[in-house]
Amino acid sequence: MTVARQAPYRVGIIGCGRKGTQYARSYALHPATEVVAAADPDPDNLTLFCERFQVPGYRSYEELLANERLDIAAPILPVSENPAVVLGCARADLKAISCEKPMSASLAEADRMVEACAARGIKLAVGDLDRNLPHYRQAVKLLASGELGEVVSISVLDGSGHEMSGGGIQRYSLMRLFAGDADVEWVTGWVDDDPWSDDDQGGAGYVRFVNGVEGVIHRRGSVRQGYEVLCSRGLFVSDGAYVHAWKHAEGGLRPIEGVLPQTHLYRGEATHDAEGWRIMPRQDATVQTMVDALDHDIEPWSNGDNGRKALELAIALRESHRRGHTPVYLPLEDRSLKMIPKPGRWGNKKTVYGKAWYAEQMTR
Numbered sequence: 001m002t003v004a005r006q007a008p009y010r011v012g013i014i015g016c017g018r019k020g021t022q023y024a025r026s027y028a029l030h031p032a033t034e035v036v037a038a039a040d041p042d043p044d045n046l047t048l049f050c051e052r053f054q055v056p057g058y059r060s061y062e063e064l065l066a067n068e069r070l071d072i073a074a075p076i077l078p079v080s081e082n083p084a085v086v087l088g089c090a091r092a093d094l095k096a097i098s099c100e101k102p103m104s105a106s107l108a109e110a111d112r113m114v115e116a117c118a119a120r121g122i123k124l125a126v127g128d129l130d131r132n133l134p135h136y137r138q139a140v141k142l143l144a145s146g147e148l149g150e151v152v153s154i155s156v157l158d159g160s161g162h163e164m165s166g167g168g169i170q171r172y173s174l175m176r177l178f179a180g181d182a183d184v185e186w187v188t189g190w191v192d193d194d195p196w197s198d199d200d201q202g203g204a205g206y207v208r209f210v211n212g213v214e215g216v217i218h219r220r221g222s223v224r225q226g227y228e229v230l231c232s233r234g235l236f237v238s239d240g241a242y243v244h245a246w247k248h249a250e251g252g253l254r255p256i257e258g259v260l261p262q263t264h265l266y267r268g269e270a271t272h273d274a275e276g277w278r279i280m281p282r283q284d285a286t287v288q289t290m291v292d293a294l295d296h297d298i299e300p301w302s303n304g305d306n307g308r309k310a311l312e313l314a315i316a317l318r319e320s321h322r323r324g325h326t327p328v329y330l331p332l333e334d335r336s337l338k339m340i341p342k343p344g345r346w347g348n349k350k351t352v353y354g355k356a357w358y359a360e361q362m363t364r
């Protein structure tokens with residue numbers, strides 16, 4: 001169903017840091033959205049943002065919601081703040097909330113956020129994720145068309161790095177996408193360091209989806225990056241920069257031409273636009289998926305349930321290590337389980353990395 005849009009969607013940015021500013025730029029450039037206000041308790045970040053976008057600023061999200069009529073609230077916050085603010089926004093009269101990833105430390109908080117939004121009919125999007133890129137959306141269409149046969153297995157070639165709930169969620173979310181967003185049946189996994197720590201760390205494992213698709217999350221980086229999706233009659237590969245597909249034909253594998261975008265995943269032709277802002281194709285894609293969700297009354301491509309299930313996968317891999325690497329079945333019963341992101345995600349970066357580093361980041 002297409003919903004007639006009378007005017008651009010009105011966006012309020014909550015959290016005027018590095019990523020909040022990037023979101024605002026993409027929302028400001030999109031013809032279907034406009035940034036109308038912002039909130040941040042940090043006076044320097046708020047002032048800089050309000051000067052850049054010429055919008056009123058508030059010291060708290062409650063003040064923002066009380067004074068502005070919004071369609072989309074975008075809390076782009078340290079993870080420690082995110083659940084309470086998303087839940088606060090879910091009590092307001094909004095069409096959508098778009099927050100960052102990981103959405104929370106604990107599964108219980110993620111559950112509350114998803115349920116609160118669903119109960120009010122508010123669309124919840126989580127994260128500026130690779131899965132929003134047109135390359136991967138097109139790959140999903142190719143996989144679903146059956147031209148490559150059935151999806152058999154998915155390899156996450158460069159692993160989770162040093163973060164499972166932080167950077168890893170990008171990868172787990174894409175693995176889910178290639179598996180048709182099927183639920184995970186069980187995993188076996190291990191972590192880099194201390195399985196009994198709740199702090200985020202690197203990890204790896206084997207994932208069995210309910211539809212029989214297998215996933216392998218490699219532990220260590222290697223010369224191969226990206227993803228490999230093996231199918232019964234072909235394969236799809238992302239090398240972390242470009243995407244390719246091959247179909248099995250007589251005599252071997254033949255490249256599939258003219259179906260997948262041939263551009264670099266993260267770079268356009270230019271690095272900066274005419275006004276000096278860095279061009280962010282993935283950020284623009286993320287905003288586009290939110291516009292699509294509202295225009296067509298569909299779930300955002302990176303919805304809250306996906307954010308919650310990607311977090312659950314990270315926690316399940318560690319849980320398997322805690323249980324002697326035995327299989328762990330999902331959904332996890334203990335919703336109090338949590339994974340606390342690295343300090344630069346959990347708290348304000350200005351506090352964690354220092355004012356000088358931060359000022360340079362914000363004015364680049």
Ligand SMILES: NC(=O)c1ccc[n+]([C@@H]2O[C@H](COP(=O)([O-])OP(=O)(O)OC[C@H]3O[C@@H](n4cnc5c(N)ncnc54)[C@H](O)[C@@H]3O)[C@@H](O)[C@H]2O)c1
Nearest residue numbers: 015016017018019020040042045077081100128345348349
């Ligand atoms: N998807 C991605 O690729 C990606 C990339 C970078 C960061 N992130 C995520 O984005 C989030 C923010 O990262 P960042 O780099 O912008 O951090 P940041 O520290 O630069 O910005 C956070 C901002 O939020 C403000 N803030 C804190 N509590 C607030 C509250 N209660 N209400 C309003 N504002 C509040 C801070 O004052 C600061 O301005 C993190 O969760 C991080 O994991 C995602």
